[in-house]
Amino acid sequence: MNIFRLTGDLSHLAAIIILLLKIWKTRSCAGISGKSQILFALVFTTRYLDLFSSFISLYNTVMKVIYIMCAYATVYLIYGKFKATYDGNHDTFRVEFLLIPVVLLAVLINHAFAPMEILWTFSIYLESVAILPQLFMISKTGEAETITTHYLFFLGLYRTLYLFNWIWRFYFEGFFDLIAVVAGLVQTILYCDFFYLYITKVLKGKKLSLPA
């Protein structure tokens, strides 16, 4: 455990909780892509199946359980409790365009051709692109609530910090996971445009709105 890994995990946790609180406090999931949230729930479910097969640490187990529970709670709030506020008309990204290539890639490029490994690899690849329905929704409506941008910032920051964590582990522990690093790079790059808007607009007190 190094500082990049820990702050990355906490940033991820912050993102998840910001989103849950935003929906809960405003009693609305307007502007939130339910599709992205379903994909994240799928990411956690397929990645954390090892909760049943191996124990790594109390920290590891607790964080995994929190992530999974929060992911399903978010999906429930969007498609259940606050369904009336869900903006399905703008959440029109075709997820099959992500899922099909990700499944194929996970079957073709993995550490071992075994069910658990393929599911883990699938989750890594899927996570890297799971935010696309959300970014697509923002580009379609041309704006995002400020709290939604904070959510996206922490979510993007998390994988960026993981990149530093992997550099650290490569140098100090001799660890290197090509699949995670490449997917993490892709994931971080997808946030770059958003980071730019966040820094130049949101941090200066302006709402995130895109030119028409």
Next chain:
Amino acid sequence: PNGKKMKDEL
């Protein structure tokens, strides 16, 4: 290097 899976990460 093909690398190895970091099983302890989230």
